[in-house]
Amino acid sequence: MFLTLLSQLTTPLMAAVCVWALFRGHWPERVTASAYAINWIGSALGEDRRPLHHGQPVIMALDLAFLAVLLLLTVSCRRTWLLWMAACSLLAALTDVLGALDPDFSQWSFLTAYYIWSLGALLAFAVGMAVEGRKPATLLLRLA
16 A cells, blocks of 8 residues: 555545544544545555456445445535545546456556546545635635
8 A cells, every 4th residue: 555655645644634524524524534544444455466466346345335425425415525525536436447347457547547536535625624614705814
């Protein structure tokens, strides 16, 4: 899990956003942070690193379950960031499905696409935590 520089940089960032959401967020943020942490830990434990293995069934199942949690949260509460996070998670899950279906899909392409969508989901979560519950005028004054 910590084999690349990008994963070494983004994992503490993801952990910080999840801890922030657990302690400062409301129930949707806490549920999302818990599901995100479970998905990350399960992905680290279930990753298959055999050289000729293509597709990651455990990671795909965890990503689809995480997507289901995000979709349920999206329809049950009014948070715009959840919609963006669910969209990025859908694209990450589709990258998993493509990696499982197409043996010619290169590892480099898979990791690049997966990181882009994972970072998009993390960005949506972090921005949602920063913006949620603030009035637009207050937010603009804080940013200025």
